Amino acid sequence: MQVTLRKITKTPLDFEIKSNEIAFKGYLEYHAGKLILLKADINGSVDTQCSTCGEDFDLKVKEKIEFFISDGLYDGDNIDIDVVESFNSAVDLDELLISEIELIKSDYHSCESCK
Numbered sequence: 001m002q003v004t005l006r007k008i009t010k011t012p013l014d015f016e017i018k019s020n021e022i023a024f025k026g027y028l029e030y031h032a033g034k035l036i037l038l039k040a041d042i043n044g045s046v047d048t049q050c051s052t053c054g055e056d057f058d059l060k061v062k063e064k065i066e067f068f069i070s071d072g073l074y075d076g077d078n079i080d081i082d083v084v085e086s087f088n089s090a091v092d093l094d095e096l097l098i099s100e101i102e103l104i105k106s107d108y109h110s111c112e113s114c115k
């Protein structure tokens with residue numbers, strides 16, 4: 001799902017994406033300047049490998065994400081929230097979800113029997 005950044009207004013734009021066992025649900029809202037706020041929950045489970053024994057297992061995921069998307073290069077002040085720059089004036093929510101899942105998988109995880 002591609003969203004054109006300039007179409008996002010102060011009225012939150014809700015979205016919900018499902019990918020396999022994962023639900024990605026949240027909204028996009030215009031903040032100020034070039035910045036658009038993205039707030040979402042990631043819920044579900046992902047297949048990953050135990051960092052201890054190497055067995056595949058289902059990892060339960062419950063994450064809240066929040067960051068700004070900048071329409072173009074961000075040259076403003078440092079802010080508390082991460083800023084992700086978009087250079088095609090759009091945000092691809094499916095791609096974003098895939099990269100968040102990869103990020104979660106890259107963390108250290110142990111299966112039930114290794115905990």
Ligand SMILES: [Zn+2]
Pocket residue numbers: 050051052053054055110111112113114
């Ligand atoms: Zn294990």
